[in-house]
Amino acid sequence: MIKFINPSTEKPYIHFQTLYHKALANDQRGIEAISVSSYNQKMNEVEARYVNLKYIDDNEWIFFSNYDSPKAQQFKAHNQVSVLIFWPSINTQIRIKALISKTSIEFSDEHFKGRSKEKNALAISSKQSQTINSYDEVEKNFHETLKTLTSDTVRPDFWGGFSFVPYYFEFWQGHKNRLNKRYVFEQKDGKWEERFLQP
Numbered sequence: 001m002i003k004f005i006n007p008s009t010e011k012p013y014i015h016f017q018t019l020y021h022k023a024l025a026n027d028q029r030g031i032e033a034i035s036v037s038s039y040n041q042k043m044n045e046v047e048a049r050y051v052n053l054k055y056i057d058d059n060e061w062i063f064f065s066n067y068d069s070p071k072a073q074q075f076k077a078h079n080q081v082s083v084l085i086f087w088p089s090i091n092t093q094i095r096i097k098a099l100i101s102k103t104s105i106e107f108s109d110e111h112f113k114g115r116s117k118e119k120n121a122l123a124i125s126s127k128q129s130q131t132i133n134s135y136d137e138v139e140k141n142f143h144e145t146l147k148t149l150t151s152d153t154v155r156p157d158f159w160g161g162f163s164f165v166p167y168y169f170e171f172w173q174g175h176k177n178r179l180n181k182r183y184v185f186e187q188k189d190g191k192w193e194e195r196f197l198q199p
């Protein structure tokens with residue numbers, strides 16, 4: 001589930017919220033899973049991965065991750081991302097282009113406090129995406145960290161939120177005979193321009 005804080009009343013956001021509630025009503029599983037693609041400058045490659053979108057606060061779309069992970073390094077070097085959502089229950093794809101940065105320290109702290117001990121133990125104990133010798137090592141680190149956690153454990157600096165602000169949306173809705181509808185919103189000089197694209 002995605003939590004809406006200070007929901008935006010701008011047109012693409014209203015459209016997004018309508019589709020989100022329609023997909024929820026149609027029992028869409030994994031509704032918060034979004035694919036985020038980023039540019040790896042060093043390798044001259046684009047990389048995609050799913051993350052769980054936790055909040056949309058006005059125009060900020062927020063998920064959480066490891067700040068030393070490959071994705072974090074890529075966001076730092078190139079702050080533009082491409083985000084993709086597919087909700088098969090309503091045959092809808094949403095493509096987003098956005099600029100990404102870290103959320104505020106306070107927001108990350110607050111979210112960390114509200115998570116389960118197990119999730120936080122994993123966030124603390126995992127050096128995300130680094131090569132391991134064995135899975136046993138990961139389990140051992142996790143269980144040792146879990147034992148040390150208390151309700152006062154603070155968020156480590158290397159874990160927190162990322163927030164992206166979209167400047168482009170394309171809502172794609174599948175229809176009979178491939179007469180698919182593609183509705184674009186693009187931000188120009190602070191205003192959303194609308195247009196439709198050929199299927």
Ligand SMILES: Cc1cc2nc3c(=O)[nH]c(=O)nc-3n(C[C@H](O)[C@H](O)[C@H](O)COP(=O)(O)O)c2cc1C
Nearest residue numbers: 033049050051052063064065066069070071072129
């Ligand atoms: C449905 C789904 C949701 C995920 N959510 C997150 C998430 O919220 N944060 C995260 O760091 N990784 C999440 N992952 C794991 C990432 O896809 C990825 O494996 C990991 O973040 C390492 O990515 P990186 O090496 O590009 O930094 C999720 C994976 C799946 C399949």
